[in-house]
Amino acid sequence: MPANPGKYHISQRANQLSPSGIRKFFDLLASIEGVISLGVGEPDFATPWHISEAAIYSLEKGMTMYTSNSGMPELRQELSSHLRNNFSLEYDPASELLITVGVSEALDLAMRALINPGDEVIIPDPCYVAYGSCVILAEGVPVMVPTHQENNFELNAEDVEARITPKTRAILIGYPANPTGAVMSREHLSQIAEVARRHGLMVISDEIYAKLVYGVEHTSVASLPGMKENTVLLGGFSKAYAMTGWRIGYAAAPREIIAAMTKIHQYTMMCVPTMAQYAAIEALKSGEDDVAEMVEDYNRRRLVIVKGLCEIGLSCFEPKGAFYAFPSIKSTGMTSEEFAERLLTEEKVAVVPGSAFGQCGEGYVRCCYATSLAEIEESLSRMKRFIAKYG
Amino acid sequence: MNKEILKILENDARTSPEQIATMTGISPKEVTNLIKQAEKERVILKYKTMINWDKVGNEQVSALIEVKVTPQRDAGFDSIAERIYRFPQARTVYLLSGAYDLLVLVTGKTMHEVADFVSQKLAPLEGVQGTVTHFMLKRYKEDGEIIEEKEETKRQQVVL
Numbered sequence: 404m405p406a407n408p409g410k411y412h413i414s415q416r417a418n419q420l421s422p423s424g425i426r427k428f429f430d431l432l433a434s435i436e437g438v439i440s441l442g443v444g445e446p447d448f449a450t451p452w453h454i455s456e457a458a459i460y461s462l463e464k465g466m467t468m469y470t471s472n473s474g475m476p477e478l479r480q481e482l483s484s485h486l487r488n489n490f491s492l493e494y495d496p497a498s499e500l501l502i503t504v505g506v507s508e509a510l511d512l513a514m515r516a517l518i519n520p521g522d523e524v525i526i527p528d529p530c531y532v533a534y535g536s537c538v539i540l541a542e543g544v545p546v547m548v549p550t551h552q553e554n555n556f557e558l559n560a561e562d563v564e565a566r567i568t569p570k571t572r573a574i575l576i577g578y579p580a581n582p583t584g585a586v587m588s589r590e591h592l593s594q595i596a597e598v599a600r601r602h603g604l605m606v607i608s609d610e611i612y613a614k615l616v617y618g619v620e621h622t623s624v625a626s627l628p629g630m631k632e633n634t635v636l637l638g639g640f641s642k643a644y645a646m647t648g649w650r651i652g653y654a655a656a657p658r659e660i661i662a663a664m665t666k667i668h669q670y671t672m673m674c675v676p677t678m679a680q681y682a683a684i685e686a687l688k689s690g691e692d693d694v695a696e697m698v699e700d701y702n703r704r705r706l707v708i709v710k711g712l713c714e715i716g717l718s719c720f721e722p723k724g725a726f727y728a729f730p731s732i733k734s735t736g737m738t739s740e741e742f743a744e745r746l747l748t749e750e751k752v753a754v755v756p757g758s759a760f761g762q763c764g765e766g767y768v769r770c771c772y773a774t775s776l777a778e779i780e781e782s783l784s785r786m787k788r789f790i791a792k793y794g
Numbered sequence: 795m796n797k798e799i800l801k802i803l804e805n806d807a808r809t810s811p812e813q814i815a816t817m818t819g820i821s822p823k824e825v826t827n828l829i830k831q832a833e834k835e836r837v838i839l840k841y842k843t844m845i846n847w848d849k850v851g852n853e854q855v856s857a858l859i860e861v862k863v864t865p866q867r868d869a870g871f872d873s874i875a876e877r878i879y880r881f882p883q884a885r886t887v888y889l890l891s892g893a894y895d896l897l898v899l900v901t902g903k904t905m906h907e908v909a910d911f912v913s914q915k916l917a918p919l920e921g922v923q924g925t926v927t928h929f930m931l932k933r934y935k936e937d938g939e940i941i942e943e944k945e946e947t948k949r950q951q952v953v954l
């Protein structure tokens with residue numbers, strides 16, 4: 404990475420991080436009027452009111468102090484029940500759970516707690532933009548494993564095994580996946596788990612989209628036989644409960660790992676904002692109906708966008724989770740960045756170039772369908788015009 | 795009857811059979827048939843548009859009228875309710891438990907018009923013991939829709 408010898412001697416650590424491909428894109432987006440954005444990966448719903456109201460009430464009652472570093476005991480208790488009821492997972496609220504500032508912080512903590520300089524971490528390509536950088540910040544080495552549309556963008560166990568070296572320490576996966584919407588079948592996930600166990604690798608599993616699946620079941624890695632000891636489960640509230648701005652998530656892992664992560668957390672973050680923790684308690688206690696309703700809504704939009712994309716000639720595999728469609732734009736002969744840039748300037752529809760998520764994302768664009776049906780339909784008709792011109 | 799289709803239409807009556815077909819996996823033809831059937835069976839009562847008349851300066855006066863009635867032999871509350879709901883001024887009529895029996899939403903162009911309706915048509919009806927009229931001052935939310943202008947939550951630039 405070319406270090407930039409500026410006036411302030413920015414650290415190598417910061418300099419080596421490549422600016423996100425998405426960032427560049429959003430800068431351009433901000434300068435154009437009338438854009439329909441399928442760009443940002445966040446729910447278009449506001450947080451369900453009873454959740455916001457619980458936080459407001461906590462403020463009114465003056466609950467504005469720090470909480471325990473690991474998170475409020477009541478929240479960890481609720482979370483423990485939630486994990487049991489939803490994913491058949493048993494985690495001790497006192498020692499195996501840590502409340503974090505989103506999955507974002509949990510990812511960083513997991514890496515810093517487990518990775519020594521030079522350790523390799525296997526990551527599927529394409530993947531969420533933060534994975535590689537989190538590994539690099541922990542002085543680890545990301546090792547990318549290509550995934551393909553033909554295999555529904557699932558991570559293949561043999562491909563993983565082929566990249567294991569004596570330095571490999573962990574496999575970092577995130578299914579249901581951003582940017583592809585792929586879900587790992589129980590069978591394929593079990594194969595990954597098998598490889599991890601055989602080679603003594605940790606699986607760090609970002610399951611932030613666990614609740615957003617359509618017609619399939621989400622399998623949590625840690626629920627597979629013998630995998631709890633080898634898994635760091637990361638989960639959150641941002642996507643399922645439409646709480647992106649609250650900044651709260653969690654890690655669930657064996658006691659020793661949670662202890663190590665908590666040490667880093669207590670010196671860097673202290674604790675998660677108290678009001679967000681009150682909101683999260685309410686979400687866990689009585690947010691299930693809201694989630695179900697939003698999932699029903701996302702599902703309708705998913706069906707509309709996938710069919711629409713296929714009809715205008717962009718082949719699109721059926722995403723079974725999250726809220727992204729990941730159509731191939733190879734038929735246009737453009738790179739994904741060219742495609743996204745031209746689509747934005749010529750038809751005012753914002754999608755994210757697949758290349759922002761890794762080499763294997765080239766030839767695809769990410770369309771987030773967490774936006775109104777009317778906007779989805781309008782963007783489809785604009786894209787149709789665009790494809791007619793270049794397809 | 796397919797509830798999924800009804801939910802979609804309740805939320806947006808303009809959703810086309812083709813769109814509904816995409817969202818439910820039922821064929822467009824079958825969707826059209828199911829909708830026709832629902833209309834015939836009066837599961838779907840009608841398609842209407844919610845309008846914020848205040849915005850076009852077309853002020854309406856509405857009042858909620860509590861009506862205490864004497865139930866009739868054999869017909870209970872139904873016949874007196876019908877006498878009331880046949881008036882086009884009565885937009886909504888409910889039978890309630892509690893301190894009074896019927897709740898009637900009346901709309902008119904002026905307060906006078908509404909008051910006249912109550913005093914000349916509603917109150918004198920045989921079986922009506924008494925009425926209490928509440929004029930509506932402000933509508934905050936109707937049929938699940940918040941009426942005040944939604945402020946666009948502006949998404950800020952974020953990398954994710």
Ligand SMILES: Cc1ncc(COP(=O)(O)O)c(C=O)c1O
Pocket residue numbers: 444504505506507508531577580581609611638639640641647650651652954
């Ligand atoms: C796969 C994935 N993990 C983590 C995050 C960040 O989640 P949080 O808001 O909990 O930090 C995102 C957000 O886009 C995501 O897509």
